[in-house]
Amino acid sequence: xxxxxxxxxxxxxxxxxxxxxxxxxxxxxxxxxxxxxxxxxxxxxxxxxxxxxxxxxxxxxxxxxxxxxxxxxxxxxxxxxxxxxxxxxxxxxxxxxxxxxxxxxxxxxxxxxxxxxxxxxxxxxxxxxxxxxxxxxxxxxxxxxxxxxxxxxxxxxxxxxxxxxxxxxxxxxxxxxxxxxxxxxxxxxxxxxxxxxxxxxxxxxxxxxxxxxxxxxxxxxxxxxxxxxxxxxxxxxxxxxxxxxxxxxxxx
Numbered sequence: 001x002x003x004x005x006x007x008x009x010x011x012x013x014x015x016x017x018x019x020x021x022x023x024x025x026x027x028x029x030x031x032x033x034x035x036x037x038x039x040x041x042x043x044x045x046x047x048x049x050x051x052x053x054x055x056x057x058x059x060x061x062x063x064x065x066x067x068x069x070x071x072x073x074x075x076x077x078x079x080x081x082x083x084x085x086x087x088x089x090x091x092x093x094x095x096x097x098x099x100x101x102x103x104x105x106x107x108x109x110x111x112x113x114x115x116x117x118x119x120x121x122x123x124x125x126x127x128x129x130x131x132x133x134x135x136x137x138x139x140x141x142x143x144x145x146x147x148x149x150x151x152x153x154x155x156x157x158x159x160x161x162x163x164x165x166x167x168x169x170x171x172x173x174x175x176x177x178x179x180x181x182x183x184x185x186x187x188x189x190x191x192x193x194x195x196x197x198x199x200x201x202x203x204x205x206x207x208x209x210x211x212x213x214x215x216x217x218x219x220x221x222x223x224x225x226x227x228x229x230x231x232x233x234x235x236x237x238x239x240x241x242x243x244x245x246x247x248x249x250x251x252x
Contacts, residue, residue, distance in 0.1 A: 063102070065176055065179075065180050066139060066143065066176060066179070067102050067105075067106050068101070068102050068105045068106060068183075068244075068248060069098060069099070069102045070180060070183045070184065070187065071183045071184075071186055071187040071190075071244065071247070072097075072098045072101050072102060072187075072244055073094065073095070073098045074183075074184065074187035074188070074191065075187050075190050075191050075194070075240070075244060076089075076094045076097065076098060077094065078187075078188075078190075078191030078194060078195060079191070079194050079240060080094070081195075082191075082194055082195045082198040082199070082227075083198065083224070083227055083228070083231075084198075084202075084220045084223070084224055084227070085224075101241065101244065101245075104245070105244075105245065105248050105250060106142075109138050109139060109142045112138035113134075113135045113138050113139065116134045116135070116137065116138070117131045117132070117134040117135035118131070118135070120134075136172065140168060140172065140175060141168075143175055143176070143179040144167050144168065144175065144179075145249075146179060146182060146183065146186075146248070147167075147175065147178050147179045147182045148178075148182045148185070149167075151178040151179075151181045151182050152167055152170065152174070152175070152178045154178070155174045155177055155178045155181075156170060156174050159171075159173070159174050161174065186247065190243060190244070190247065194240065197230065198227050201223050201226050201227055201230065202220070202223050205222050205223040205226065206223075209222065
């Protein structure tokens with residue numbers, strides 16, 4: 001009886017070890033990097049899926065920092081502050097409008113990426129690495145078009161890059177922060193121009209109330225209807241959205 005148990009245990013150990021070795025071989029074959037005859041490298045499908053799932057965590061940051069999202073949301077926030085309203089329009093409305101405006105502005109860039117990278121990759125005409133490199137080109141061109149040379153030179157000097165033939169030779173680690181800085185500056189400039197008319201209304205209303213001796217009445221309460229009336233009469237939302245779109249070269 002003992003011999004039978006020993007033989008059974010031995011067989012169980014052999015089967016378990018063989019299954020573990022097969023699983024290891026399968027996992028190693030699933031997670032591998034293949035070198036093509038032309039010298040390029042290609043990841044296995046399982047590894048591509050793993051990289052894609054990991055990259056999903058960086059998509060929000062990419063949407064905010066590598067598109068027109070930053071400029072639009074800052075302008076909308078300054079506009080709401082100029083009205084003197086804290087919750088109207090709500091954050092959900094501002095973020096939603098900003099997101100769809102970003103999609104509208106970035107559609108030409110996406111079409112280029114789809115043409116040069118996504119469709120060839122889906123048709124198995126290029127590897128995943130080549131597709132990523134090709135997708136960088138239209139996105140980098142968009143960011144460089146909106147980035148000031150001063151911001152690029154400042155970030156390049158901080159990165160230890162002294163000489164480049166052209167801005168496209170700079171790495172994305174330099175282009176992206178320079179692009180964000182330029183977007184913030186442009187957003188503040190647009191916000192300043194939007195803020196001035198509302199500030200003038202506040203000053204006029206405050207002066208009138210002071211002259212009438214109504215110092216206990218808040219000027220913000222009185223000026224708010226005039227701000228809303230002025231904004232509606234000049235078709236303010238159309239002007240704001242049109243100005244933002246025109247700042248990216250759309251509609252010109």
